[in-house]
Amino acid sequence: MAKIETVLLPDIGNYENIPVIELLVQPGEVVEKDQSLLTLESDKATMEIPSPVSGRLVEFLVKLEDKVSKGTPIARIEVTAETGQPLPTLEGRGVERDQPADEAAHSSPPSLSPQPSPVKEREAIATADITCDVLVLGAGPGGYTAAFRAADLGKRVVLVEKETVLGGVCLNVGCIPSKALLHVAQVINETREMADHGISFSEPTLDLHKLRGFKDGVIKKLTTGLAGLARQRKVQVVNGVGRFTSPHTVAVDTADGVKTVAFQHAIIAVGSRPVQLPFIPHDDPRVMDSTGALALAEIPKRLLVIGGGIIGLEMAQVYDALGAKITVVELSDTIIPGADKDITLPLLKRIKKRYEAIYLGAKVTAVQATPEGLVVSFEGKGVPAQDTFDRILVAVGRVPNGKLIDADKAGVYVDERGFIPADARMRTNVPHIYAIGDVIGQPMLAHKAAHEGKVAAEVICGLSSAFTPMGIPGVAYTDPEVAWVGKTEEELKREGIAYEKGVFPWAASGRSLALGRDEGLTKVLFCADTHRLLGAAIVGPNAGELIAEAALALEMGADMTDIGLTIHPHPTLSETLGFAAEMAEGTITDLLPPKKRH
Numbered sequence: 001m002a003k004i005e006t007v008l009l010p011d012i013g014n015y016e017n018i019p020v021i022e023l024l025v026q027p028g029e030v031v032e033k034d035q036s037l038l039t040l041e042s043d044k045a046t047m048e049i050p051s052p053v054s055g056r057l058v059e060f061l062v063k064l065e066d067k068v069s070k071g072t073p074i075a076r077i078e079v080t081a082e083t084g085q086p087l088p089t090l091e092g093r094g095v096e097r098d099q100p101a102d103e104a105a106h107s108s109p110p111s112l113s114p115q116p117s118p119v120k121e122r123e124a125i126a127t128a129d130i131t132c133d134v135l136v137l138g139a140g141p142g143g144y145t146a147a148f149r150a151a152d153l154g155k156r157v158v159l160v161e162k163e164t165v166l167g168g169v170c171l172n173v174g175c176i177p178s179k180a181l182l183h184v185a186q187v188i189n190e191t192r193e194m195a196d197h198g199i200s201f202s203e204p205t206l207d208l209h210k211l212r213g214f215k216d217g218v219i220k221k222l223t224t225g226l227a228g229l230a231r232q233r234k235v236q237v238v239n240g241v242g243r244f245t246s247p248h249t250v251a252v253d254t255a256d257g258v259k260t261v262a263f264q265h266a267i268i269a270v271g272s273r274p275v276q277l278p279f280i281p282h283d284d285p286r287v288m289d290s291t292g293a294l295a296l297a298e299i300p301k302r303l304l305v306i307g308g309g310i311i312g313l314e315m316a317q318v319y320d321a322l323g324a325k326i327t328v329v330e331l332s333d334t335i336i337p338g339a340d341k342d343i344t345l346p347l348l349k350r351i352k353k354r355y356e357a358i359y360l361g362a363k364v365t366a367v368q369a370t371p372e373g374l375v376v377s378f379e380g381k382g383v384p385a386q387d388t389f390d391r392i393l394v395a396v397g398r399v400p401n402g403k404l405i406d407a408d409k410a411g412v413y414v415d416e417r418g419f420i421p422a423d424a425r426m427r428t429n430v431p432h433i434y435a436i437g438d439v440i441g442q443p444m445l446a447h448k449a450a451h452e453g454k455v456a457a458e459v460i461c462g463l464s465s466a467f468t469p470m471g472i473p474g475v476a477y478t479d480p481e482v483a484w485v486g487k488t489e490e491e492l493k494r495e496g497i498a499y500e501k502g503v504f505p506w507a508a509s510g511r512s513l514a515l516g517r518d519e520g521l522t523k524v525l526f527c528a529d530t531h532r533l534l535g536a537a538i539v540g541p542n543a544g545e546l547i548a549e550a551a552l553a554l555e556m557g558a559d560m561t562d563i564g565l566t567i568h569p570h571p572t573l574s575e576t577l578g579f580a581a582e583m584a585e586g587t588i589t590d591l592l593p594p595k596k597r598h
Contacts, residue, residue: 009072017067018042027059032432055079128262132158135263137242140168142437142449143269149457151233160242166226170446173291180215185321244410265432265460272398272438284369286391293393300390308335310476312395326355333361340489343537346519359383400439424466426456471554475544483547486535486554498528502584510571522576531559560585
C-alpha cells in the first residue's frame with residue numbers, strides 16, 4: 001500500500017521568504033530519508049532541505065525563485081509500506097499525510113531497473129556480514145579519497161578493493177611506476193645529450209632487476225602509506241571483487257569466501273581497463289598492455305607501440321632510453337589527439353629523430369605470432385605492408401568497468417559502453433548511489449577522480465558541494481612534456497568562440513636556452529570580449545609542473561592583464577606564461593609585440 005505525503009518546509013531558523021535556487025531531484029526519482037530535495041539561498045547562507053522520508057518524488061509544489069518560509073508545502077512524496085506494516089510515524093517531522101496514491105504514481109521512471117521488494121531488501125541487510133554508512137567500491141585515487149573524506153566527516157566507511165593493496169591502477173600499474181621509469185629515462189637521455197656541451201659519459205649499464213626494484217619501492221612506499229591512513233581513519237578495507245546484489249548490498253568475493261556488505265550510500269569508483277583489439281593475439285606474452293610494459297620483463301630489440309596517445313608515447317620513451325628501437329603507429333593524423341597540433345609538434349620533431357618510424361593516419365590490421373617474432377600488417381599512407389617486431393605495446397585507450405559490477409541489480413543505469421552517468425554532485429540515477437572517476441567518462445585522469453571523490457563524500461554528508469571545474473589539466477610526461485588546460489584552440493574554432501592568442505617561443509627564454517632546450521612553446525587563449533583566460537598549453541621541460549599556474553588562473557577568472565602583471569621570477573620557465581599573456585596584450589618587451597594596446 002502507498003501513501004502520498006506532503007512535505008512541509010521545516011524550521012530553518014529566523015528566515016522567511018527565502019528563494020528556491022535549485023531543485024535537486026526530478027519527479028519520479030526515488031529519494032532516501034535525509035537526501036536533499038532543494039536548495040535555498042538567503043543573504044547569509046545557502047542551505048539544502050532534506051527529505052524527512054524515503055519514497056518516490058511525485059512532484060514539487062514550488063518552482064525556482066519561489067519564496068518559502070517555515071510550513072510551506074514544498075513537495076509530495078509517495079511512501080510505500082509492506083502489507084500489514086504501518087507507515088512510520090511522521091508527525092512532528094514536517095510531513096502532512098495525504099490520500100493513497102493513484103495508479104500512475106506507482107510507475108517507475110524508464111531509466112530505473114526493477115527493484116527488489118522491500119521485504120527481500122530488509123532480509124539481505126539483516127543478514128549482512130558488514131554494515132556501514134558509506135561503501136566505496138574501488139580503492140584508486142578517486143575511491144580512497146572518497147573513503148577518507150567520508151570518514152573524516154564522521155561516516156562509517158567500508159572500502160572494497162579487488163587487489164591486496166590500495167591505490168588502484170594509478171599507484172600500482174599506471175601513473176606512479178611510469179613516472180619512476182620516465183625519470184630514469186630522462187637521466188639517461190640527459191647524460192647522452194651533455195656530450196653536445198662538452199661533458200661525455202660512458203653508456204649506462206642496465207640492471208633490470210635493480211630497476212624493477214626501484215620502481216616497486218616507490219609503489220610500496222605510497223601503498224603502505226595509504227594502508228596506514230585507512231587504519232588511522234578507521235576505514236574498513238575488504239579485499240575482493242565486489243558486485244551489487246541489491247540497491248543496498250554488495251557481495252564481495254574474498255579469500256575467506258563471500259562477504260555481504262550492507263550500506264546506506266555507495267560510491268562506485270571501479271575505474272577502467274585497457275582496450276583489447278580483436279585482431280591481436282593478447283594471449284601471447286610478447287603482446288603487452290600498459291601493465292605488462294611496466295613489468296619490464298625484457299628490453300626488446302624492436303618494439304611496436306600501437307597508439308600515439310599519452311600512455312603509448314610515455315612507454316615508448318622509457319623503452320627507447322633503455323635501448324629498444326621504437327616504431328609508433330597512430331590512427332589520427334597527429335600524436336596526442338585532443339591537444340593542439342602546434343603544441344605536440346616539438347615533441348613529434350624530437351622523437352622522429354630518435355625512433356625508427358612514426359606512422360600517422362595509419363593502423364594495424366593484423367598480427368601473426370610466429371617463433372621469429374610478431375608479424376604485423378599495416379594499412380595507411382607511407383607504411384610497409386608488413387614488418388616484424390619482438391614485442392608490441394597496445395595503448396589505444398581504456399574501457400570503463402561499469403558492466404563488471406552487476407550495477408543493474410542496484411538499479412544503476414550503465415550505458416552500452418560501460419559508462420555510468422553521474423551529475424555534478426556525482427549522483428547516479430539511484431539517488432543514494434554515486435559514481436566517480438574513469439567509470440563516469442572522460443577525461444580518465446587520477447586528479448579528476450580524486451576531486452570527484454571528495455565531492456561525492458561531501459554531498460553524502462550533507463555539504464553543499466559540486467564538481468564544476470573550469471578546466472582539468474592534461475599532461476604527457478614525455479620529453480619534452482606536453483600539458484594543457486581549459487579550451488584548446490581547435491575547440492574554440494569548432495565552437496565559434498572569438499578568442500585572442502598569445503604565444504611565447506622558448507627560443508627567447510634565457511632559462512630554456514641555459515638548459516640547452518629551445519624547442520618549447522607557451523600558448524594562452526583569451527576571450528576576445530572579456531580578455532579572461534579560456535585555455536593554455538605548454539610544451540617543454542617541466543610543462544606538467546608549469547601548467548598548474550594556468551589552471552589556477554583559469555579557475556580564478558584571471559584575464560591577460562592579471563597574468564601579465566604577475567611578477568614571475570627570472571630567469572625561469574614559469575615566466576613564459578607571463579610573457580605569453582603580454583604577447584596577447586601587446587605589452588611585451590622581450591620580443592617584438594604583434595600589436596599594441598594602450
